[in-house]
Amino acid sequence: MLLHLFGGSSGGVNSDINVTPMADVMLVLLIIFMLTIPLLQEGVYVNKATARNAREEPLVDEENATMVTVTRQGQVYINRELVPDGQFIEKLIERVALAPELPLFIKGDVAVPYGKVVELVTQARESGVEQIGLMVDRAREDGR
Numbered sequence: 001m002l003l004h005l006f007g008g009s010s011g012g013v014n015s016d017i018n019v020t021p022m023a024d025v026m027l028v029l030l031i032i033f034m035l036t037i038p039l040l041q042e043g044v045y046v047n048k049a050t051a052r053n054a055r056e057e058p059l060v061d062e063e064n065a066t067m068v069t070v071t072r073q074g075q076v077y078i079n080r081e082l083v084p085d086g087q088f089i090e091k092l093i094e095r096v097a098l099a100p101e102l103p104l105f106i107k108g109d110v111a112v113p114y115g116k117v118v119e120l121v122t123q124a125r126e127s128g129v130e131q132i133g134l135m136v137d138r139a140r141e142d143g144r
Contacts, residue, residue, distance in 0.1 A: 046070070066092070068104065070106070103133050106132060
């Protein structure tokens with residue numbers, strides 16, 4: 001009885017579940033996934049336009065396929081490599097030479113002026129590219 005008065009335990013078993021360590025582990029896993037998922041994405045992310053009649057193109061996933069990306073800031077990438085201003089044609093010719101039988105794929109952010117994409121298509125045609133595909137997201141059935 002004396003032990004109980006000074007803050008000691010009564011010797012019983014505590015059956016409460018301590019969920020604090022589990023919550024800590026879950027938060028750490030959530031943070032790890034939030035940091036690693038953007039790193040797993042291929043290429044450069046842009047918010048593409050949508051189209052109802054878009055069709056799948058299996059050649060996009062080819063190893064030597066060439067993807068030109070225009071970000072909303074107007075930066076141009078060939079696959080994952082940022083292309084300095086004025087060097088687009090040279091870099092494109094080098095890249096397309098690796099697989100001339102594959103089409104060139106262009107994806108642009110919806111905020112990019114239309115003239116920028118047309119300029120890239122024109123430069124690609126002038127550099128000898130014959131097949132060009134414009135990348136879009138397929139619109140959902142509800143029109144969004």
